[in-house]
């Protein structure tokens with residue numbers, strides 16, 4: 001282990017920002033990413049609140065710029081999932097399927113994972129046809145897509161996919177939890193149908209290989225046929241890799257500024273790219289500052 005190596009778990013906006021700042025301060029960030037650089041941002045239809053992009057920028061286009069910036073700093077990403085993170089003898093150990101890497105400080109930027117089916121019966125044979133994000137679906141064309149949910153993500157996914165598909169949003173109540181601006185855009189979009197008071201209780205397959213959503217509207221049963229279903233029920237923190245031993249020491253290690261949680265994984269109510277980026281930079285500066293004052 002080199003003294004200046006710092007492990008970062010996750011290459012979403014928070015991890016990327018932390019890596020760039022650490023590199024600028026003379027450190028060598030070891031960044032693990034289990035899927036794609038950019039994390040959840042790959043799903044964003046139009047990012048309008050990240051400074052520097054008048055008129056907005058799509059999530060995937062912003063990720064391309066993040067990648068270029070990482071490359072310009074010579075920061076390599078290790079495309080492996082951290083399976084466990086432990087702390088012993090003043091050292092963290094991150095273990096992946098083929099690597100075991102140690103460092104004195106760690107930045108956790110692992111974000112969130114989707115909440116699963118929320119009371120909807122889904123047979124295992126079709127589980128791989130149910131999606132929780134849109135990043136892998138952006139090539140779909142002329143499909144009927146049903147999105148279940150009523151928050152920012154559900155409405156943003158709908159606007160994104162409606163460019164080339166017909167979308168139905170199902171909300172189980174009348175309570176809309178998204179930004180008013182997103183709701184207005186959905187209302188004005190002829191390719192999106194929004195239905196409230198629809199409780200989906202089962203999803204199955206039809207004989208023609210479509211998806212059949214069995215729903216209840218007030219006391220009446222209705223069926224909705226769809227090519228693809230996206231569940232957007234909210235997200236929960238992704239911290240499964242922390243060992244019991246580390247969890248016991250977590251508070252103390254945070255207080256000593258050896259362990260940092262940055263971005264969505266912090267569990268705040270408000271989750272945005274600029275917040276994640278700011279927290280990534282802050283953690284990196286604290287690590288660098290600590291080393292300077294030694």
Ligand SMILES: Cc1cc2nc3c(=O)[nH]c(=O)nc-3n(C[C@H](O)[C@H](O)[C@H](O)COP(=O)(O)OP(=O)(O)OC[C@H]3O[C@@H](n4cnc5c(N)ncnc54)[C@H](O)[C@@H]3O)c2cc1C
Pocket residue numbers: 009010011012013014015032033034035036037038039040041042043044045046047048049050080081082083109110111112152153156157238241262263264265271272273274276
């Ligand atoms: C539909 C949608 C629209 C959005 N629109 C906007 C917007 O307009 N403006 C805005 O500011 N924000 C927007 N956001 C929110 C923004 O995308 C997130 O706040 C931001 O991506 C959080 O960054 P993060 O780095 O904390 O986490 P994430 O982006 O979730 O990144 C975490 C990364 O860690 C990786 N990871 C997790 N566990 C491990 C592990 N064990 N080993 C290795 N890697 C791991 C994941 O694969 C992921 O790449 C939107 C989000 C969605 C879903």
